[in-house]
Each structure stands twice: as structure tokens, then as C-alpha cells.
Amino acid sequence: xxxxxxxxxxxxxxxASTHWLASAVGMRTLEAGGNxxxxxxxxxxxxxxxxxxxxGPGGDAPLxxxxxxxxxxxxxxxxxxxxxxxxxxxxxxxxxxxxxxxGHLAAVVPGAFGAWLDLLARYGxxxxxxxxxxxxxxxxxxxxxxxxxxxxVATVADMFRAHWPTSAQVYLPGGAAPTAGDRFRNPDLARxxxxxxxxxxxxxxxxxxxxxxxxxxxxxGFVAEAVDAFVAGTPxxxxxxxxxxxxxxxxxxxxxxxxxxxxxxxxxxxxxVHKTGPWGQGPVLLQQLRMLEALGVEDLVRxxxxxPGREAEDDGPLAELVHVVVEVAKLAFADRDAWxxxxxxxxxxxxxxxxxxxxxxxxxxxxxxDGYRPGDPDGRAPRLPRALVAxxxxxxxxxxxxxxxxxxxxGEPTVSRIGLSPGDTCHVDVVDxxxxxxxxxxxxxxxxxxxxVPGLGFALPTRAQMCWVEDGLPASLVPGRRPRTTLxxxxxxxxxxxxxxxxxxxxxQDQWPVPFLLRHLLGGMDLQAAIDAPTWHSSHVHGSFxxxxxxPRGVAVESRLGTGVAGALAARGHAVEDAGxxxxxxxxxxxxxxxxxxRAAANARGQQGYAAxx
Numbered sequence: 001x002x003x004x005x006x007x008x009x010x011x012x013x014x015x016a017s018t019h020w021l022a023s024a025v026g027m028r029t030l031e032a033g034g035n036x037x038x039x040x041x042x043x044x045x046x047x048x049x050x051x052x053x054x055x056g057p058g059g060d061a062p063l064x065x066x067x068x069x070x071x072x073x074x075x076x077x078x079x080x081x082x083x084x085x086x087x088x089x090x091x092x093x094x095x096x097x098x099x100x101x102x103g104h105l106a107a108v109v110p111g112a113f114g115a116w117l118d119l120l121a122r123y124g125x126x127x128x129x130x131x132x133x134x135x136x137x138x139x140x141x142x143x144x145x146x147x148x149x150x151x152x153v154a155t156v157a158d159m160f161r162a163h164w165p166t167s168a169q170v171y172l173p174g175g176a177a178p179t180a181g182d183r184f185r186n187p188d189l190a191r192x193x194x195x196x197x198x199x200x201x202x203x204x205x206x207x208x209x210x211x212x213x214x215x216x217x218x219x220x221g222f223v224a225e226a227v228d229a230f231v232a233g234t235p236x237x238x239x240x241x242x243x244x245x246x247x248x249x250x251x252x253x254x255x256x257x258x259x260x261x262x263x264x265x266x267x268x269x270x271x272x273v274h275k276t277g278p279w280g281q282g283p284v285l286l287q288q289l290r291m292l293e294a295l296g297v298e299d300l301v302r303x304x305x306x307x308p309g310r311e312a313e314d315d316g317p318l319a320e321l322v323h324v325v326v327e328v329a330k331l332a333f334a335d336r337d338a339w340x341x342x343x344x345x346x347x348x349x350x351x352x353x354x355x356x357x358x359x360x361x362x363x364x365x366x367x368x369x370d371g372y373r374p375g376d377p378d379g380r381a382p383r384l385p386r387a388l389v390a391x392x393x394x395x396x397x398x399x400x401x402x403x404x405x406x407x408x409x410x411g412e413p414t415v416s417r418i419g420l421s422p423g424d425t426c427h428v429d430v431v432d433x434x435x436x437x438x439x440x441x442x443x444x445x446x447x448x449x450x451x452x453v454p455g456l457g458f459a460l461p462t463r464a465q466m467c468w469v470e471d472g473l474p475a476s477l478v479p480g481r482r483p484r485t486t487l488x489x490x491x492x493x494x495x496x497x498x499x500x501x502x503x504x505x506x507x508x509q510d511q512w513p514v515p516f517l518l519r520h521l522l523g524g525m526d527l528q529a530a531i532d533a534p535t536w537h538s539s540h541v542h543g544s545f546x547x548x549x550x551x552p553r554g555v556a557v558e559s560r561l562g563t564g565v566a567g568a569l570a571a572r573g574h575a576v577e578d579a580g581x582x583x584x585x586x587x588x589x590x591x592x593x594x595x596x597x598x599r600a601a602a603n604a605r606g607q608q609g610y611a612a613x614x
Contacts, residue, residue, distance in 0.1 A: 004604035005611075007528045014600035014613030015039055016588035017428035018054075018504060021143060022046045023602070025134045026430055027612040029126070036430040037065065037123040038131055040438035041116040045135035047426040047442055048112065048458075049189065050143045052171075053152035054504065055426045056445030056458045057189070058227075061112035062276050063119055064263060064489045064500065068435030073493065075276050076122075077259045078115025078442075079482045080108040082464055084255075085247035088477050091469050096240060098387055099465045099477065101546035102449045103238025104231050104246025106462035108483060109256045112442050113218055118258035119438075121211045128200050128211050132193055139457070140190035142183035146608060150180040156448045163237040164451040166230075167459070171447055189457030195222065219257075223456060224250040230453050231460070239546060248460065263491070266290060266352055269298075269521035271494040278474075279342040279482045281544075283352060285490065285510040287332040288325075289517070290357035295324060295364065298522050305523030318561065319568035325518075326538045326555050326574065327364040329511055331373060333541040335360075338374035338382035341474025342481040350377035368553045368573035370396070372542075385468045385475075388542055396552050425487065425504035429590040431598050437591055439489035439500035441509070466544050486544050492521070492591070499527070499591020499599070507544055511537040512585035527601035531587045534560035539577065551575055558584050 008014060013036070015026035026043035034042070040063070048057040055061075061078035091099065099106050120131060157177045160168040170186060171178070178184055196214045199221065203213025217223065228250035235243035263274040266286045273289060275282030303317045339346055350356055356377050363373065372392055374382035425443035430436075444461035452459050466484050467477035475484040488509040489502045503512050512535055520530040539554030555574045557566060559581045566576050582605045590600035590611065600611040 001525070001529045001533070003528045003532050005528060007526050008600045008611050008613045009597050010614040011433060011598060012614045013039070013430075013432045014590040014598045014611065015043060015428065015430050016590045016600040016602040016609070016611035017043055017047070018426045018586050018588065018603070018609045019047060019051055020608065020610040021050050021138070022426070022428055023610045023612045026428065028134070029131065030432055032126070032130065034126045034131070035124065035434065036432040036436035036438050037119050038126045039432065040428055040430045040440055041120050041124065042131045042134060043428045043430070044112070044116050044440055044442050045132050046138060047428065049135045049138045049186065051146070051149065051426055052186070052447045053149045054424060054446065055112070055442045056447070057113045058110035058453070058458045059112045059442060059444030059446075059461045060463055060485060060487060061115040061440060061442040062280060062485065062487050062489055063115055063438060063440040064274060064276070064491045065119065065123060066437040066491060066493060066498070067123065073263050073274060073491065075261050075263055076115050076119050077261060077276070077482070078111035079279065079463070079485050079487065080111035080461060081252070081256060081482050082108055082467060082477060082479050083247040083249060083252045084479045085249065086464060086477060086479055088469050088471055090247065091477065094244065097469055098546065099467055099469060100239035101465045102462060103236050103244060103451075104248070105238055105244050106464045107231060107246050107248040107450065107460040108463045109248070109252050110445065110461055111256070111258065112445070114215060114256070114258040117211050117215050118260070121208055122260070127207055128214055129197055132197060136190050136193045139186045139193065142185040145178050145180060145182050145184040147180035148606070150178055150182070152448050153177045159237070166452040166454050167447065170452050170457060186457045188455060192223070192456050192458070219253040224253040226453050226456055227253065227460065236451050264348065264352070268293060271492050271498065271521065273517070274491040274493060275488065278340040278346040278348055280485045280488055281336055281340060281507070281510055282488045282490070283340070283348060284332045284336045285488070285513060286352055287335060287357065288328050288510070288514055290352060290354065291328045291331065291361040292325070292518070294354070294358040294361040295328070297321070297324060297518065300324070301518045301522040305519060305525060319565045322536055322555070322557070322561070322565060322569060323368075323572055323574070324364060325514055326536070327369060328361070329514070329538045330369060330540055331360050331363060331375070333507070334372050334374040335377070337388060337542060338384050339377070339474055341476070341484045343474040343476075346474055347378035347380075366572065370553050383473065385470055385473055387468065387470070388548065391548050392542070392550070395550055424506050425509075427489070427502045427504055427586065427588055429500035429502065429588050429600070431500065431590045431592060431600070433598070435592050437491060437498065437500045439491050439502050441487045441489045441502050441504070443487050443504070465546050494594065497592045497594045499589050501587065501589035503585055503587040505586065507541055508537045508585070511541075512587060516587055527589045527599060531585070531589070531601050531603055534558040535584050536561065537584060551577070556584060558582065
């Protein structure tokens with residue numbers, strides 16, 4: 001099969017990410033003697049500078065790590081929690097029944113910076129100054145602004161000028177929006193990082209003490225003080241059409257710390273696939289794999305992979321594969337919306353059991369189902385949020401809930417709908433010469449969703465919009481809980497081998513990897529070929545971000561799947577959307593093969609992702 005680039009193969013180390021500068025910085029860190037954990041943090045800090053429309057140091061960052069020496073596999077949770085003052089009653093007192101997608105009311109504790117520091121303190125080896133240095137250089141001296149970043153600034157430029165002056169000061173230098181390829185600088189962010197390093201150095205010569213010094217300066221010192229003063233004291237326009245102050249306070253930052261916890265995993269195709277817990281949507285991928293296994297998808301995948309280049313004339317096995325994967329996704333995501341959250345009462349073992357998967361898989365029929373069917377994994381009746389039920393009813397009736405365009409800056413800029421901004425998040429995968437691996441999906445703190453905190457150079461995360469202003473749900477708005485995030489790093493592990501992988505894409509972060517895993521683990525495609533192969537996703541699934549749109553029976557497909565496949569899907573009742581030839585998914589992967597070689601691959605879509613290694 002044609003591939004856009006080779007699978008990188010070597011013995012020293014590999015970094016793959018959604019931006020070439022982050023991959024280069026990660027590789028530089030490995031060359032300087034760092035391990036995978038150092039390299040991932042350096043790449044992550046760099047991403048927070050060079051892709052401000054997709055993430056920031058004040059955003060969110062769940063990480064998966066694997067330490068090869070003892071097989072320890074873990075999650076570092078960099079998803080910040082709902083503020084103490086942000087109760088459902090407090091929102092209702094403002095006349096707000098749904099958390100808006102922008103502004104102060106959606107702000108949660110910034111988790112990304114703390115997560116990277118926690119990873120470095122526990123597993124890294126290099127001084128913080130070495131790891132943070134490249135990000136400071138790009139913020140101070142400039143970097144080439146990618147086209148998507150320039151387009152994003154242009155969409156919100158008028159709003160910045162009229163309502164968010166702190167953002168205008170950073171992103172409209174000289175009063176004008178930057179253009180693609182401009183050397184863009186963020187001096188305030190560079191100074192913030194430099195001050196954090198100065199606070200770290202003042203904590204003493206010990207490496208761990210310095211990392212803790214930087215953490216305290218961020219979460220208990222000058223950063224927390226600036227956040228508190230801005231959110232409490234400056235009303236800003238948000239997606240409600242009104243200006244509000246927010247609920248986030250310095251005390252919320254001081255009380256929070258990144259945590260380490262076990263991964264959740266299921267066996268599939270002779271390996272284990274690892275994800276975060278159900279405070280994120282990660283287990284929804286595992287549910288899909290369980291159901292596909294129950295449906296005996298292996299033979300179908302091998303038949304499809306054995307017929308390369310025949311997609312345009314093949315409306316048989318490939319169309320059947322797409323149909324089955326889409327129908328399974330509908331069932332798994334309905335369970336996500338009914339059961340997932342940070343409530344501590346998620347029936348995860350039942351959701352991931354083979355018996356439940358077999359029972360759910362029997363619901364997959366020959367045609368496209370137009371319902372939304374959460375199951376009852378532990379015998380309890382599922383409960384969907386009232387607002388979601390209402391939005392679904394409006395969409396099914398062809399009303400305004402179906403495909404309403406979002407106002408500038410609203411929600412998460414994802415590829416869940418054709419025509420919206422390409423990309424929403426970042427991703428990085430690293431493997432080092434010792435076999436350590438990291439998969440990380442930093443996001444949030446988008447420039448278009450929250451105003452820049454004065455003097456800091458970065459915005460706050462708006463992840464509270466994923467919570468329901470309705471009591472008694474697993475994903476209800478509850479102080480101290482993590483919003484049920486879409487961020488979903490992943491890892492495959494076997495006996496002495498495996499790979500880190502993932503993609504940006506909001507709700508699609510656990511859809512696009514399914515064809516990738518099927519083609520690689522069952523079909524024998526190499527990592528790059530599996531990434532490059534044409535893909536698809538269900539848009540029947542509800543969006544997690546305002547305005548939470550969906551398309552009844554919708555399936556977005558890359559046109560390279562072929563007109564025969566698209567026609568066969570339409571004949572089954574799917575509402576097929578042609579997304580163009582190279583538009584869906586921004587997967588990357590890096591790991592150790594069964595033969596001991598280190599390998600990495602990255603996505604060509606969007607012309608940003610690269611792998612580096614030797």
C-alpha cells in the first residue's frame with residue numbers, strides 16, 4: 001500500500017507528534033541524555049507554545065506512561081477539577097442551565113503544567129531548565145504560526161478587540177491578526193516560564209525540590225494569584241451572550257495536585273490496550289474492541305486488508321467493516337453518555353465484560369440504526385441527561401439542534417463536523433532506548449475559548465462545559481470532580497513490546513483509532529500504513545462540547561474509501577458525508593516491535609505531524 005512516508009526504525013529513540021517542532025524538541029531531549037518522560041514533557045511544553053489554538057500551559061493533559069524496567073504502567077491525570085464555588089445552584093442563580101463553552105464560567109483548575117511536572121518529578125532525569133528551555137525560546141524568539149492557528153485568530157479577532165482586550169494584546173500584535181507563516185512571539189508567556197524557573201532555582205540545588213518550587217509558584221504563588229484576581233474581578237463575554245466573572249479561585253489551584261492512578265485495559269488481538277479510567281472517555285475504545293471481537297471482525301479485517309487498491313469498486317467487505325465499526329461506536333458512545341464520569345459509581349467492570357459486549361454486539365443489524373441505545377451493564381436502567389435528550393429530539397426532527405453553526409470561539413474546534421477548524425488538541429508519543437513509553441494528549445486553554453490571563457500569556461481551560469447542570473448524573477457538575485473529558489491517550493502492550501498512540505479529535509479520539517488498530521493488530525499493516533489508510537467516524541454520536549450537535553445516522557468518510565463503499569453505506573441507511581480525501585484523524589504512534597526495533601509513525605493530514613528517531 002502507498003504510504004506518505006516510511007515507518008521510522010531504529011534503536012536509540014523515537015518521538016511522534018502533531019507538530020514537527022515538538023517532535024524535534026523531544027528528539028533533542030533524548031539526544032541530550034533524557035529518557036522518554038523527559039522528552040515527552042519537553043515536547044508537551046513546546047506544544048503549549050506553538051499550537052495555542054489547540055492547547056496551552058493552563059489547559060488539560062492526561063498522560064499514559066510505561067516504565068520498561070519493571071513493567072509499571074500508569075496514568076498521570078492532568079485533568080483539573082470543577083471549582084469549589086461552581087455548584088449547579090450557583091449556575092442556576094445566574095440563569096445558566098448549561099455551562100457555556102467559552103469564558104470564565106467554564107473554567108476549571110489548569111492541569112497540564114502540573115501533570116508535566118509530576119511526570120518529570122517521578123520518572124524524569126533532566127533538570128527542569130533543560131526540559132522547559134526550548135518552549136521558552138519559542139515563546140521569546142518566535143515560531144512559524146501554522147495556517148490553522150492564523151485562521152483561528154482571524155475568526156475571533158473582532159471579538160478580541162471588542163470584548164477580550166487581554167487576548168488582543170497577545171494575538172493581535174500591532175492590532176492586526178497574524179498570517180500563516182508569520183514569526184509569532186508570546187513575550188508574556190516566556191516571562192511566565194522564566195519566572196517559574198527562577199522560583200524553581202530558589203528552591204535549592206536538588207532537582208526534585210526545583211520541580212516542586214515551580215509547582216508551588218504556579219499553583220500557590222504568582223500564577224494562582226493572577227488567575228484568582230482576573231476570574232473573580234473581571235467579567236468577560238461568554239457564549240451566553242453576557243459578561244460574567246467566574247468561580248475559579250486561587251484556593252482551587254492550591255488544593256489540586258496531579259495524581260497517578262492505574263490504567264484500564266482489556267486484551268485484544270494478543271496484546272493489552274490501555275486507557276484512562278471513565279473520568280475520561282478512554283474506556284469507550286475498549287468497549288468497541290470488546291464488541292468487535294464478539295462479532296468476529298478478524299476475518300473481515302483480513303479480507304479488507306488483502307484487497308488493497310480496490311476500494312472504489314469494492315462495496316462488499318470494506319463497506320461491511322465500516323458499517324459494523326460505526327454501529328458498534330453508536331452503542332459504546334451511548335453508554336459513555338449514560339454511565340461515564342468522575343462519580344465513583346461507574347459500573348466499569350460490567351461495561352468491559354465479555355458477556356456485556358456480546359449482548360450489546362447482538363444489537364448490530366444490517367442497517368443503520370437511528371436510535372441512541374445505552375445499555376444496563378449492572379442491571380440499573382441507564383439515564384441520559386435531559387439536555388442531551390432534548391437536543392437529540394430536536395436533531396431527529398430536523399430542528400436547530402441538528403447542525404447549528406457555532407459562534408466564533410464556542411466549544412472545541414474539532415473535526416467532528418465537516419467544515420470546522422481542523423484539529424482541536426495535540427498529541428505526542430515517545431519511546432526511548434530503554435523501552436520506556438509515553439502517550440500524552442494535551443489540550444484546553446484554547447486562545448479562542450478563554451481570555452488570556454493578564455501578564456501570564458495563556459488562557460484557562462473551559463472543560464466544565466462537559467458537565468451537566470443536572471444533579472445525580474455520573475458527569476454532573478460537582479465541585480472537586482473532573483469533567484468527563486474527551487482527552488484519550490492510549491497504549492498497546494505485549495510481552496516486551498508495544499506502542500504509545502493517540503490522536504486529537506474530541507469525540508473522535510476514540511473512533512479514528514479503531515480502524516487503525518484493526519488494520520495494524522489484525523490486518524498486519526505497519527504503523528504508517530495503518531495511519532495513512534482512509535478512515536471514517538460516526539457523527540450520529542453526540543458532541544461533548546457546546547452546542548453538542550449530532551447528525552442522525554451520520555457517517556463522515558474520507559473519499560479515498562471509494563464511491564462504491566459510500567453508496568453501499570447509503571443503501572444501508574447511513575447519512576454519508578464526504579469529508580475529502582485526507583481530512584480525518586491525526587494519529588501518531590511510537591513503540592517497540594516484537595523484533596526489538598523501535599518504530600514510529602505520524603500523520604500527514606494537516607501537514608504538521610512528524611516523527612523523528614534513529
